[in-house]
Amino acid sequence: MALTVSQLVSGYGKLQVLFGVSVEVPRRSVVSIVGPNGAGKTTTLLTVMGVVKPWGGVVALEGRDVTKAPPHEKVELGLALVPEGRRLFTDMTVEENLLMGAYSRRARASMHDSLELVYSLFPRLRERRRQKAGTMSGGEQQMLAIGRALMSRPRVLMIDEPSAGLAPKVAGELFQTIARLRDEMSVVLVEQNVAAAFEISDYVYVIEGGRVAASGTPEELGRDDGVRRIYLGV
Numbered sequence: 001m002a003l004t005v006s007q008l009v010s011g012y013g014k015l016q017v018l019f020g021v022s023v024e025v026p027r028r029s030v031v032s033i034v035g036p037n038g039a040g041k042t043t044t045l046l047t048v049m050g051v052v053k054p055w056g057g058v059v060a061l062e063g064r065d066v067t068k069a070p071p072h073e074k075v076e077l078g079l080a081l082v083p084e085g086r087r088l089f090t091d092m093t094v095e096e097n098l099l100m101g102a103y104s105r106r107a108r109a110s111m112h113d114s115l116e117l118v119y120s121l122f123p124r125l126r127e128r129r130r131q132k133a134g135t136m137s138g139g140e141q142q143m144l145a146i147g148r149a150l151m152s153r154p155r156v157l158m159i160d161e162p163s164a165g166l167a168p169k170v171a172g173e174l175f176q177t178i179a180r181l182r183d184e185m186s187v188v189l190v191e192q193n194v195a196a197a198f199e200i201s202d203y204v205y206v207i208e209g210g211r212v213a214a215s216g217t218p219e220e221l222g223r224d225d226g227v228r229r230i231y232l233g234v
């Protein structure tokens, strides 16, 4: 497994949000996490990254226990997160934003190769490399946020709500690019657009109330009447 999350428990202050979430992410796969608003999807990603401290449970990256490692150490070990809302440096150019993503020791060594990799995945970013990030379209900014995370050469890339606020056609292109990332790494995707997530995922977890309510391949979950009715609208 690229990433194994076992019985993860966490929350904010006294508010418990996760009640034992377990997720397995095989190498070179796309695994999606879906579920209703407030279910704990973002909190799961933040806790895996160590931005939110785990109260209990284990996070293992390539078999190594990294539960207590702070976020910058996890980046060094091959984990990256594209947060909700992108968090770009809007007054800096596209290329400057990308270079900001290569701060880890491992990433600095391969910075130029990484830039080529990102530009080959997202040709639009190469065309716009001298443009200020804040003046890019929503879809381009999301590509840039993903590109910046790729600069750390992650083995596991976690992406929170990449399609939020994007037109369907733009979102569709983005999903196709995310699907292609699986040739190089594992992807954990949190998505509101459940149908799109099903299309590109190898495995899907449904989180409700801070617990895994269901999991399976998209085909398996697609046969579950509850999942179909609530999440796929059919």
Ligand code: ATP
Pocket: 012, 015, 017, 035, 036, 037, 038, 039, 040, 041, 042, 043, 044
């Ligand atoms: P959404 O799809 O709406 O983003 P989600 O499944 O990602 O939902 P989370 O963002 O993980 O859900 O939120 C889970 C719960 O934790 C919610 O009840 C939310 O209000 C609470 N929460 C999230 N962030 C904080 C915070 N910084 N401080 C306190 N409570 C928080």
